[in-house]
Amino acid sequence: MSHLPLLSQSSPEAIFAWRRGRPVLVQEFLADVEHLAVALPEARHVLNTCSDRYEFCVGFAATVVSGRTSLLPSSRAPDTVAQLRALAPDLLHLGDAPGELDLPFLQYPVRRNAVSGAHFAMPMIPADQCVAQVFTSGSTGTPLAHGKTWGALAHCVRAGAARLGQAADCGPLHLVGTVPPQHMYGFESTLLLALQGGAVLSAAHPFYPADIATALADVPTPRLLVSTPVHLRALLASGVTLPPIALVLCATAPLGHDLACAVEQHLGAPLLEIYGSTETGQIASRRTAQTDVWTLFPEVLLTAAADGTLQAQGGHLAAPVPLSDDVDRIDTQNFRLIGRHADMVNIAGKRSSLAHLNHQLLSIPGVDDGAFHMPDDRSAGVPRLMAFAVAPTLPRQALIEALRQRVDPAFLPRPLVLLDSLPRNATGKLPRSALVALAAEWGSQAEARS
Incomplete structure (x- = not known):
């Protein structure tokens, strides 16, 4: 059985995250993970609602190293929680505030003040370990669960990180995300990008334009802003001044060419749009201000099944996955997006x-x-x-x-x-x-x- 490290960054003195104005070293992060992993009760499934992105990351990593599975639903509504309990009767709620969920609750523990690097050891995770159950957003119907192994997630995020490096053409990126880490896009492009893509995580979870500007100013250059079309549109409308940004990452909804151009002009940085789904993870990208053609990640191919259905295969995908979108295939590596199958309208x-x-x-x-x-x-x-x-x-x-x-x-x-x-x-x-x-x-x- 092959194993992969919890972090791609192996130096204990490297900066893993920025939190409350101070850097958090890799060795500190791993000490926090070990501390929480020991504190977790016997439940094998965890619902992590920590709003602080660093605390969420510690919580997720603690479940991974202890062999548990994180459940990442698209909603915390009572009926959703009931469905989760039916799926995992031993479900534990881990959070920085109790909330009103009808689940056993564990308060996120206070981080230890003294951390020694003398016993530094990088956790190695089985590649076939299922570390997360991720749920579709419900934008096209009832949310469905999809299991994700550590190997598949690591492979996917490393391919995405390589694409980001090509677009930004700079050193390790310090990322600020406006999207929650519980969603597949936020999970991959903030949390996992820090764990497996070499980016430095910001603990902040800003929403309003002024808060986004503050969060960006709180981390060093080069900066990566991970956002959505809705947040970017509001950011432009606000007129707020932002510190220099090296790259903008966008997903969750189709991004128009005009908005992409306006974002690049206003922020002075390239904008890379990500294509993917809960089922596939991230599989393609495009610079929307320059082209409407999506380019698949290396090793991922777009092929036709026996019935003519287009599917993604290769790379981090263990088996071919039919696309839920109607696409115009240019070749095995490039395509144009027409729309979701469920979105097609005939009148x-x-x-x-x-x-x-x-x-x-x-x-x-x-x-x-x-x-x-x-x-x-x-x-x-x-x-x-x-x-x-x-x-x-x-x-x-x-x-x-x-x-x-x-x-x-x-x-x-x-x-x-x-x-x-x-x-x-x-x-x-x-x-x-x-x-x-x-x-x-x-x-x-x-x-x-x-």
Whole structure:
């Protein structure tokens, strides 16, 4: 059985993270991991809700070195927790605050003050050890669990780190993330990038633009900002001044060309967009300001199954994984994204995707946020699209006319609902359940008025 180190950085005196204005050395981090691993009770499954990114990382690493599995759900709603308990009856809640979860709770322990490097030893983890159960976001339906082995995660993140190094062309990156580490993108691009990609972790989890600026200023150069289209759009709108950034990483939702260009111009740094899924992990990237073509990571190939379904295989993938997206394959290493299979919309013999329609809506000046939705109930015959938008300065009719210039009339939403905000989750995604709830509320109101 092959083993891989917990950290790619083997020097005990190297800086692993920045926390509360001070560096945390590799040897300190490993001492914290050992201290927590010993304190964990006998439960084999752990739900880690630590909001401090360093504490979350210690918690995850402690479960790994002690042979436990971390459960990383997309939500902490009571029904989700009930599903987790059904999956893992011995589930333990590890956190820096108790919260209201109906689970046995272990408070994250205070870090020891004195740490000696005399007994420094790098933990070696079996490559086939399942270290995490990661759940889909629910943006296309019910969240599903996917087991991740240490070997697959390490292989994937190392390939991604190599791509980041090519884009940034600088030394070890000091990363600040606006996305939670419990989500697959945040898990890979903040937590695992520090463990296996050589990046230096920031413990901060900023959300508002001013907090993002402070978190970036608190770490040395070169800086990596790991974010989402929603956060980047808000960052630009705020006009807040940021310290120099070497690279921006973006994922969770399609990023428009115009927004990518605006981010690169405003921040003076290249922006790399990541393509992947919970099922596959990160498998491709593109510099969106320059191209619409995605390039797969080394060793990962895009092939066709016997039934013609496109699938990703090779690299960190133990077996071929069918893509949940509709893509235009250029060759085995490059493709263009059309949209999710579940997002494809056919109306009056015309075909589009929700991703394309969302892009057109968000490209309208004055629209801060928005999303199209196709209700499941199409019993009336002709399917009717709905759309929800946040556009404080635009009247509804002006927004409809702007959409009319961008999309076929068959895809104009009926109704178009203006809201103060959309119910996005911490990663900037709109769970399908939230859209269904909005559709039920506003669809019934539209019917009552008609």
